[in-house]
Amino acid sequence: MFNYLSQYFKLFVFQMAVLKPENQSLKKSGKREDYLSWDEYFMATAILAAKRSKDPSTQVGACIVNDKKQIVGVGYNGMPRGCSDDEFPWGKGNADELKNKYYYVCHAEMNAILNKNSAGVENCRMYVALFPCNECAKFIIQSGIREIVYMSDKDHDKNRTIASKRMLDAAGVKYWPFTPQHKTIDIDFSKIDWNHMSQC
Ligand SMILES: O=c1ccn([C@H]2C[C@H](O)[C@@H](COP(=O)(O)O)O2)c(=O)[nH]1
Numbered sequence: 001m002f003n004y005l006s007q008y009f010k011l012f013v014f015q016m017a018v019l020k021p022e023n024q025s026l027k028k029s030g031k032r033e034d035y036l037s038w039d040e041y042f043m044a045t046a047i048l049a050a051k052r053s054k055d056p057s058t059q060v061g062a063c064i065v066n067d068k069k070q071i072v073g074v075g076y077n078g079m080p081r082g083c084s085d086d087e088f089p090w091g092k093g094n095a096d097e098l099k100n101k102y103y104y105v106c107h108a109e110m111n112a113i114l115n116k117n118s119a120g121v122e123n124c125r126m127y128v129a130l131f132p133c134n135e136c137a138k139f140i141i142q143s144g145i146r147e148i149v150y151m152s153d154k155d156h157d158k159n160r161t162i163a164s165k166r167m168l169d170a171a172g173v174k175y176w177p178f179t180p181q182h183k184t185i186d187i188d189f190s191k192i193d194w195n196h197m198s199q200c
């Protein structure tokens with residue numbers, strides 16, 4: 001018993017002497033501890049883009065990122081260029097389908113792919129607010145995107161989502177739900193101290 005305790009004590013002393021100073025020096029660096037993870041940063045970018053959407057019921061944003069953690073493209077659901085947000089319909093309950101949004105609106109994922117900057121989307125990851133529909137799954141597969149991190153799967157029981165998952169699985173595109181570490185990300189312009197560039 002004494003032998004066991006003495007071994008335990010030696011291990012404790014070793015931890016205090018060797019491991020603790022290293023941990024302390026990390027804390028001494030003065031680094032902020034409350035910074036966003038990469039996942040949170042990219043999903044927040046997708047959600048911020050969604051705030052540009054004029055769709056009154058569902059706002060979707062997407063953010064494509066390469067393996068260097070560079071943002072390659074961002075998009076949200078909106079009317080095509082030249083098709084006025086004020087003239088094309090945003091409703092969905094009309095018996096005349098030409099008067100509903102669905103024939104016209106460009107999906108966030110498609111816009112993010114088409115909006116890509118000079119870097120390609122091949123082998124990239126897409127962060128998206130809503131699980132991609134079957135049409136977006138085709139765009140994702142054909143453009144070479146390999147991974148999807150999604151926020152909501154609200155349409156999981158709809159055929160378009162079931163078909164989407166079938167195609168993504170067949171094409172080997174991986175997908176998983178987003179797990180945030182922060183519950184909220186606060187951007188309150190009135191609270192930013194512009195002289196010192198920190199939150200008051
Ligand atoms: O993969 C998708 C699926 C849907 N969207 C957009 C298209 C519409 O603007 C809304 C869906 O409207 P509901 O009223 O929820 O039917 O979301 C998208 O961008 N990407």
Ligand SMILES: [Zn+2]
Pocket residue numbers: 107108109132133134135136137
């Ligand atoms: Zn879609």
